[in-house]
Amino acid sequence: MRLSFQYGEDLIALDVEPDGDTWRVRLPDGTEQRLRACRLPGDILQVETIEAEGASPVHAFRVPFAQTENGLELSLAGNAYIFTPASERPSGRHRAASGNLTAPMVGTVVDVLVREGEMVEAYQPLVIVEAMKVMATVEAPFAGTVQAVHVEKGQRVAHGASVVEIAPVSGESENVALTP
Amino acid sequence: MRRLLIANRGEIAVRILRACRETDVVPIAVYSEADRDALHVALADVAYLIGPAPASESYLNIPAILEAARQAKADALHPGYGFLSENPDFAQACADAGITFVGPPAPVIRLLGDKIAAKQRMAAAGVPVVPGYEGEDQSDRRLRREAKQIGTPLLIKAAAGGGGRGMRVVQAMEEFEGAAEEARREARAAFGDDRLLLERYIAPARHVEFQIFGDTQGQSVHLFERECSIQRRHQKIIEESPSPILTPELRARMARAAVRVGEAAGYVNAGTVEFLVEERPDGDHRFYFLEVNTRLQVEHPVTEAITGIDLVRLQLQVAEGKPLPFTQEEIAASGHAMEVRIYAENAAAGFLPSVGRLAQWLEPTGPGIRVDSGVARGSEVTPYYDPMLAKLIVRGANRAETLARMEQALQNFHALGVQTNIAYLLAILRHPAFRAGELSTRFLDAHFAGWKPPQEIPNAALLALAAEAVTASKSPRAAPAAAATDGDVFSPWRTGGAWRNV
Numbered sequence A: 001m002r003l004s005f006q007y008g009e010d011l012i013a014l015d016v017e018p019d020g021d022t023w024r025v026r027l028p029d030g031t032e033q034r035l036r037a038c039r040l041p042g043d044i045l046q047v048e049t050i051e052a053e054g055a056s057p058v059h060a061f062r063v064p065f066a067q068t069e070n071g072l073e074l075s076l077a078g079n080a081y082i083f084t085p086a087s088e089r090p091s092g093r094h095r096a097a098s099g100n101l102t103a104p105m106v107g108t109v110v111d112v113l114v115r116e117g118e119m120v121e122a123y124q125p126l127v128i129v130e131a132m133k134v135m136a137t138v139e140a141p142f143a144g145t146v147q148a149v150h151v152e153k154g155q156r157v158a159h160g161a162s163v164v165e166i167a168p169v170s171g172e173s174e175n176v177a178l179t180p
Numbered sequence B: 001m002r003r004l005l006i007a008n009r010g011e012i013a014v015r016i017l018r019a020c021r022e023t024d025v026v027p028i029a030v031y032s033e034a035d036r037d038a039l040h041v042a043l044a045d046v047a048y049l050i051g052p053a054p055a056s057e058s059y060l061n062i063p064a065i066l067e068a069a070r071q072a073k074a075d076a077l078h079p080g081y082g083f084l085s086e087n088p089d090f091a092q093a094c095a096d097a098g099i100t101f102v103g104p105p106a107p108v109i110r111l112l113g114d115k116i117a118a119k120q121r122m123a124a125a126g127v128p129v130v131p132g133y134e135g136e137d138q139s140d141r142r143l144r145r146e147a148k149q150i151g152t153p154l155l156i157k158a159a160a161g162g163g164g165r166g167m168r169v170v171q172a173m174e175e176f177e178g179a180a181e182e183a184r185r186e187a188r189a190a191f192g193d194d195r196l197l198l199e200r201y202i203a204p205a206r207h208v209e210f211q212i213f214g215d216t217q218g219q220s221v222h223l224f225e226r227e228c229s230i231q232r233r234h235q236k237i238i239e240e241s242p243s244p245i246l247t248p249e250l251r252a253r254m255a256r257a258a259v260r261v262g263e264a265a266g267y268v269n270a271g272t273v274e275f276l277v278e279e280r281p282d283g284d285h286r287f288y289f290l291e292v293n294t295r296l297q298v299e300h301p302v303t304e305a306i307t308g309i310d311l312v313r314l315q316l317q318v319a320e321g322k323p324l325p326f327t328q329e330e331i332a333a334s335g336h337a338m339e340v341r342i343y344a345e346n347a348a349a350g351f352l353p354s355v356g357r358l359a360q361w362l363e364p365t366g367p368g369i370r371v372d373s374g375v376a377r378g379s380e381v382t383p384y385y386d387p388m389l390a391k392l393i394v395r396g397a398n399r400a401e402t403l404a405r406m407e408q409a410l411q412n413f414h415a416l417g418v419q420t421n422i423a424y425l426l427a428i429l430r431h432p433a434f435r436a437g438e439l440s441t442r443f444l445d446a447h448f449a450g451w452k453p454p455q456e457i458p459n460a461a462l463l464a465l466a467a468e469a470v471t472a473s474k475s476p477r478a479a480p481a482a483a484a485t486d487g488d489v490f491s492p493w494r495t496g497g498a499w500r501n502v
Helices: A090-098 B010-022 B039-043 B062-071 B089-095 B106-113 B116-124 B140-150 B173-191 B248-265 B302-306 B312-318 B399-411 B420-428 B443-448 B459-474 B478-487
Strands: A002-007 A009-018 A022-026 A032-040 A044-050 A057-068 A071-076 A079-085 A100-102 A107-112 A127-133 A134-141 A143-150 A161-166 B003-004 B026-032 B045-050 B076-078 B156-160 B166-169 B196-200 B204-216 B219-233 B233-242 B269-276 B286-293 B336-343 B360-362 B369-373 B388-396 B412-415
Touching: A002 A057, A022 A161, A022 B089, A022 B459, A032 A127, A032 B459, A044 A100, A044 B459, A057 B360, A057 B459, A071 B039, A071 B360, A071 B412, A079 B420, A079 B459, A127 A161, A143 B156, A143 B478, B003 B010, B003 B062, B010 B026, B010 B039, B010 B116, B010 B312, B010 B369, B010 B388, B026 B062, B045 B062, B062 B089, B076 B248, B106 B116, B106 B248, B106 B286, B116 B173, B116 B196, B116 B286, B116 B478, B140 B173, B140 B196, B156 B173, B166 B173, B173 B196, B196 B336, B204 B248, B204 B286, B204 B312, B204 B369, B219 B248, B219 B302, B219 B443, B233 B302, B233 B420, B302 B312, B302 B336, B302 B369, B336 B399, B420 B443
Parallel strands: B003 B026, B003 B076, B026 B045
Antiparallel strands: A002 A009, A002 A079, A009 A022, A022 A032, A032 A044, A044 A057, A057 A071, A071 A079, A100 A161, A107 A127, A127 A134, A143 A161, B156 B166, B156 B196, B204 B219, B204 B269, B219 B233, B233 B336, B269 B286, B336 B388, B360 B412, B369 B388
16 A cells, blocks of 8 residues: 655655565665564554564664644654645645735734735735744735734734735736745 | 742753752742643642743742742742843842842842943953943943944943843944944843943854852852853853863963952852853963853753752752852862753744644653753643753763763654754754864854755654554554454554545
8 A cells, every 4th residue: 555645845655565464665765674563652663674574673763753733743863754644735835825924833923014905015024923032023925915914912823823914916926925 | 948939930940849859948839820730830849820821920020929939938949040030139029028049149140230330340350351341421422432442343232131132243333323222222122221331242252151159158169161152042052061172271260260250249159150262273262251140050960960069959058058068179070061952943944932732752861861851741832931841961971972972862852742953953963063172152153054954854764654654553542443444453454544545
């Protein structure tokens, strides 16, 4: 069977076939590995690569994991890898270039710099959100007109909450500027 | 001292709590509404709610904290670091309420918190200070004349400053007026005090600080240095001792200056004297007094690791009026120690704080490894406070052994559910300049501007991904659903439902 995952912008496919008490896994680089796997208490994967069924492991390692709202998270050698099922991935690129601008993190609105009806330039700061002494600026992704302002100074916002909506000036493509 | 109120949260509250447990002092915790389930609350004998989540209404709320101390019959208070730890009014309020403040007396905190007064006092005591202007005449004309005298690049600082606020670097004289006005405005807003001082801007430079300790009998000692040059936005992230740059001769001269600073200020309890070290190609490095942090430092475990002295227990003893239990000659340092700070932040997206629930939290263990943390698996990381989750401190016989151990320990530090800077720290530790000890306060700007975590996934992670998928059907959560469909919970075609088979 083929398992498909999304990792950031990349699609990853793993071909997995059962073989006795082991699994044959074909990796994206074309190599094939035989593995044995189980789950240890505390959400830790025990992974063993082996030469053949019944053989002792060539390499054994443990990987803590967690299913979170971000997806499946794995911690390995100082890196955290987050995978989402291929079908459920929201289209981040499209969202970024839309005129519905969202809070980049949970925090408090410390400044609202625009009003409804105001014309804005691409990259113009619109709203400043603060959390843990860090300021994050919501900028206009393109030149346009402010359609709605959903927050006010001092208000708490959730990550992803809509803060400002802008519409592009006519003739301006929606895809000129992607949020960095 | 019998009952100690810990006016802080997170890892430092836990650290102080442990010291209480070792000395038969009853630890009393305080907490905000956001910290009801925090580790420091769970570990304390008794805990008092002091207000809503925002720090200004809880951990910075002097009346609420003093009221908790009164109710808890606390006879002493430890402020930790940050929050009210360097607030002279708070130290005075504790003294007025008959509560022993674990730290220096209020007038000492007040003197050293004023950068102009502190610099004048230390210059008079013969401690080298950065050449500049720290006069009372704050007129535009005078500042401009002094700035011309100093020359560019120059640094504008707020007299009451801290955390980089009210600080501006001026590269050319025509920028001076605008920068001074900005610094004034920022300082007035942040500290209610817009006095400025001007200094020659020394860069690249190293940040080397000395731990000092004074007792109420008038004895002052130092406990060697910590190099904290690796900073991002004035925030230290890696600290170590000994400093790779100090020769025994320079160390001795700086240590003498640090003790002189303590004596000149009438310093009591634990403090840190910060110096800037200007590297010279001829090896004749210069050092300049920067400021004194009148509290326990975040990075105090580095000093504990090389000296074997428990600084928090020593703080409690000195606060009780006991003399230092050793002389300068009896304090020895051995080996090498390093600390890294684990932050909940997204290094790939401009270091924005990352909040959420810690779905996994596994700390490394082993010889020479210490973790001071204020969280556990399941802890909620909220946006209200500093994003530091834990400190990882390792020690080894020398710097090479310490680096290898730190790398090993970081690879075995697992945190999921929020993003952390662990991969970023590993990248810094592996950088050739860091390994060579070539540190400076510009290190991260020079080598890590725009850093992104590696995008490629090692095959081991992909194998773990496959392992998760193929074992998913056996998990208690997925098993009943799988069993209900065809009774074969071990079928490879049942993958728990979360993943799409194509």
